[in-house]
Amino acid sequence: MPNHFIARIASILALVLTSAASVASTATAQPESTVTFAFWGDPAEAAAYEEVIATFEERTPGIDVEAQYTPGKSDYGKRVSTAFAGGTPPDVFLINFRNYGQYAGSGGLEPLGPRLEASETISEDMFYELPMDAFRYRGGELTCIPQNISSLVVYYNVDLFEEAGIPLPTAGWTLDDFVDAATALTVDEDGDGVIDVHGLATESSLIRMVPFIWGAGGDIVDDIDNPTELTIDTPEARDAMQWFVDLGVQGHNVVPSEAEVLAEDDLSRFMNGRAGMFLQSRRAVPTLREIDGFKWDVAPLPQGEQPAGILHSDAFCMSAAAKDKDAAWEFIEYAVGPEGQEVLAKTGRTVPSMTSVAESPVFLGGGGEGEANPPSSHVYLDAVPTLRRVPSISTWPEVEDVFNAEFQRALYDESFDLDQAIADVEANTEDAFRRAIEEDGP
Numbered sequence: 030m031p032n033h034f035i036a037r038i039a040s041i042l043a044l045v046l047t048s049a050a051s052v053a054s055t056a057t058a059q060p061e062s063t064v065t066f067a068f069w070g071d072p073a074e075a076a077a078y079e080e081v082i083a084t085f086e087e088r089t090p091g092i093d094v095e096a097q098y099t100p101g102k103s104d105y106g107k108r109v110s111t112a113f114a115g116g117t118p119p120d121v122f123l124i125n126f127r128n129y130g131q132y133a134g135s136g137g138l139e140p141l142g143p144r145l146e147a148s149e150t151i152s153e154d155m156f157y158e159l160p161m162d163a164f165r166y167r168g169g170e171l172t173c174i175p176q177n178i179s180s181l182v183v184y185y186n187v188d189l190f191e192e193a194g195i196p197l198p199t200a201g202w203t204l205d206d207f208v209d210a211a212t213a214l215t216v217d218e219d220g221d222g223v224i225d226v227h228g229l230a231t232e233s234s235l236i237r238m239v240p241f242i243w244g245a246g247g248d249i250v251d252d253i254d255n256p257t258e259l260t261i262d263t264p265e266a267r268d269a270m271q272w273f274v275d276l277g278v279q280g281h282n283v284v285p286s287e288a289e290v291l292a293e294d295d296l297s298r299f300m301n302g303r304a305g306m307f308l309q310s311r312r313a314v315p316t317l318r319e320i321d322g323f324k325w326d327v328a329p330l331p332q333g334e335q336p337a338g339i340l341h342s343d344a345f346c347m348s349a350a351a352k353d354k355d356a357a358w359e360f361i362e363y364a365v366g367p368e369g370q371e372v373l374a375k376t377g378r379t380v381p382s383m384t385s386v387a388e389s390p391v392f393l394g395g396g397g398e399g400e401a402n403p404p405s406s407h408v409y410l411d412a413v414p415t416l417r418r419v420p421s422i423s424t425w426p427e428v429e430d431v432f433n434a435e436f437q438r439a440l441y442d443e444s445f446d447l448d449q450a451i452a453d454v455e456a457n458t459e460d461a462f463r464r465a466i467e468e469d470g471p
Contacts, residue, residue, distance in 0.1 A: 062356040067097040067119035069105035073315040077376040085363045092356045120351040126163035133166040134423035139347040142171030160342040168254035173344035174365045177379035179311035180338040180412040187324035189305045198328035207331035211283035214305030228283035230295035230304035233439045235432040244333030245269040277440030287441035310341035314377035336415040380409045424461040
């Protein structure tokens, strides 16, 4: 073969190889997989999740994370359930442990326990035990990975306490101490017969009452993982619920009226200085940090017969229908790992589920950006040994809805009948427990 043909063939081969290398390089630079991630929260939370996404994508250029953000919790729940019903669920989504059972029970979630065991960057012993247990569906395999371990606490207006000469709440303060403070803080400032500042702002719901039921030595279900009924018709549970109801018009009358609550929600009332105390989990902190008119802090719940608190925890779950489960896991692994949790902790929204991050200056010391806000952030960690959880069966949201419907006016209605409410709740939740056993029972 003539030399000029050989040279020409060599030139063509070189060109082909160069083009192939260029194509390969271009392909490598483009995302190889897209993971959809659904979440909700206020603007500060949304910005934090966007930062987690951005830092993850920088470290993992082959995976693109598509954010599906919904501001309101109720709208978010509807969006996720609609997506699952329509067969197009997000690959990864955030959900509270009280609500994930409806998806786990129907086989809609990919169990993450095996992936956590195989992980080279995170392990189960790096997390608090209780939130992990909360996401073991019916006490079985770990289904989702929790991002936080919050608790119900008392937010209080330091200035109002000091002006009224009330000792600031500390660990071990009693139910009587709490009522005394709420009573002293409830005042008619201008003498017109209308209360201007209420001692307490809270809703009358199951998750607000449960810690006091536990604190009185009572319980709410017969089995935490496989419940068959509510157990609130006991002397202990009744005493605790009556104590809570007595915070309203039937007793101490230290909470706003129903009309006032409809006109101004509890968080706004506290921020506007019209409530001395406010019951909520850690999620209120990013918004409360906007307060500049008074000092505020957090205290543990008042103690009954024994200290008790309720777990508030959300987790990253993976849909069983996720298109690329390996890519989805890589994102979850990063988000619940040290770096991802530090980003979220700086917003103030989360009490990190990873112990090393929770016990670090990022959470306890203001993240290196000034003083901790709230100053007593250690309260959330001090409460961890006392925390308990409610069930996560598929119909648990229905059980809560029934309870809340019966008790929603308990603080405002002088004719509220506790005995009748208990009887109605137990009767009207029987079907939900029965269906849970039939649909996804042990």
